[in-house]
């Protein structure tokens with residue numbers, strides 16, 4: 001754990017922190033086309049490290065081997081990636097479909113969210129739920145990821161996110177399609193802002209063309225071209 005280093009790519013979007021191969025997709029303010037055109041449902045995305053090596057191993061131990069006490073140190077690492085001046089009113093995990101949660105016995109994002117909330121001293125909210133049992137995102141292309149993620153979340157009735165600055169927690173961020181779909185639902189429920197925090201980020205540095213399909217709605221392709 002002591003050997004783990006924060007992930008600092010050379011080129012990344014100042015808002016969603018997507019790492020890029022070069023500076024081509026970024027404008028003078030450092031924003032990628034999706035953030036520039038308001039196609040991301042979240043205000044920012046922060047992660048502690050790259051999803052590889054020791055960090056990947058720790059996340060796997062929590063997720064697949066059920067080493068639940070790892071949620072605390074992983075949450076503490078994630079919190080270190082947050083800018084100190086950001087303030088949140090509530091923390092909420094990316095939910096898991098009840099069927100997967102039942103077979104795994106827990107939702108790792110929920111365990112991490114609880115620890116993040118404790119560290120930040122804010123409440124945990126159950127803001128959304130998964131309505132579809134979707135295939136693992138890892139097996140899908142970027143545009144298939146977005147289609148897969150869209151419509152698979154629903155706001156939990158009675159969850160009070162109105163006017164709140166919400167911190168959305170997941171274990172790993174890959175393209176941001178899942179977090180984006182979940183954030184969009186929280187926004188529609190009235191949240192003032194949604195910021196994504198994950199322990200790790202897949203270090204898949206992408207080029208401009210690969211941004212296609214990552215934004216919200218059909219027009220995102222046109223906006224990126």
Ligand SMILES: [Zn+2]
Nearest residue numbers: 013016032035
């Ligand atoms: Zn961006």
